[in-house]
């Protein structure tokens with residue numbers, strides 16, 4: 289088997305967008321400072337600049353270094369939790385409001401892409417949530433009923449229809465969501481950053497924030513030996529938070545997910561795989577994703593850290609997964625392989641944390657951050673710049689804790705390794 293290059297992300301190899309971040313080489317005084325240059329931070333910077341605020345975004349590495357540059361690129365509508373569970377957790381009114389906001393969120397993403405001509409391979413062909421087993425088909429039936437009641441335009445596919453739509457063997461049905469689509473996520477993130485710069489925001493990278501304190505009437509941040517004084521502050525560091533301890537830090541369970549991409553498939557192989565261009569994931573406990581990019585590369589992913597101690601197990605499983613789902617592509621070598629960390633919360637709901645005067649942290653999208661991050665970032669910026677807290681998609685909390693986060697992360701990685709070690713095609 290050809291070995292993929294270590295940590296070589298397809299998204300960075302094919303991204304043509306430039307973010308426009310510069311070096312932080314002086315002290316600044318701004319209306320809004322943002323820590324973190326992913327979807328949340330870049331969307332916030334764009335919105336705040338559009339509202340006329342002076343904005344500084346500080347990113348520790350490169351724009352899109354975190355989950356935003358590493359994900360599957362499925363622009364989903366809604367969260368992983370079905371609507372009734374969201375309402376049960378948040379209360380009927382707040383739950384319905386969040387579901388309605390996130391139902392529209394893919395349109396917001398694709399509108400931004402169009403408006404700012406972001407070069408990120410957008411394709412709004414929908415997603416297919418696929419049943420990996422008969423139990424998965426029952427889960428999809430439940431999601432279909434709940435989605436329908438909340439107005440989601442979902443369609444059920446039986447096993448034969450799923451086979452025809454995906455070209456994949458062994459699936460037991462699927463749920464089609466036409467609101468969703470696929471992108472190159474790193475290119476979308478860098479394009480958002482570029483749009484924010486064009487609107488007047490200043491983005492700085494690499495600029496790791498190493499100190500944060502409240503002084504009499506403002507927040508003061510330190511990065512690269514410079515000081516940024518600001519009236520309002522958004523922490524948008526999610527699973528990649530580093531270097532700043534305190535009540536503002538996101539609390540979550542880190543959850544690894546690895547991806548592998550072939551080179552462009554030969555036409556004869558490609559024509560049978562996802563001819564409609566949908567993005568897919570499944571109902572398995574160790575969830576699997578698959579999709580194509582614009583050049584016809586097959587990208588598969590599953591739970592687990594390919595760079596960790598069980599890396600070989602996850603990589604062998606990815607190969608077996610391709611063989612079992614798409615036998616014709618079974619021996620296509622992986623040319624790219626990378627992994628990322630997802631910020632899961634115990635209730636699988638995102639959190640807006642209000643930790644001081646004019647200060648928010650937004651995190652915990654639990655694997656659904658492209659559209660939610662875009663929406664939460666913009667709404668947080670609006671609330672911080674104009675005081676319009678009513679348009680926040682959720683009511684902020686003042687504290688959030690995750691119990692036994694390390695133990696739960698270990699259990700998840702160990703469980704995925706066990707499942708992946710258990711024979712061909714096991715999911």
Ligand SMILES: Cc1cc2nc3c(=O)[nH]c(=O)nc-3n(C[C@H](O)[C@H](O)[C@H](O)COP(=O)(O)OP(=O)(O)OC[C@H]3O[C@@H](n4cnc5c(N)ncnc54)[C@H](O)[C@@H]3O)c2cc1C
Pocket residue numbers: 323324325326327328329346347348349350351352353354355356357358359360361362363364495496497498524525526527528529530531532544545546627628629630650651653654655656657658659660661
């Ligand atoms: C492998 C994987 C697959 C996923 N698949 C999907 C998917 O298909 N669809 C979907 O909707 N979502 C998906 N997600 C989730 C989604 O990617 C995340 O929810 C989203 O990227 C979060 O964006 P963010 O801007 O909040 O955080 P991030 O993109 O993680 O950005 C945080 C940034 O903060 C910076 N930072 C941290 N500390 C500091 C500091 N002290 N100073 C300055 N900067 C700092 C980091 O360097 C990082 O760039 C996936 C996630 C992963 C990891």
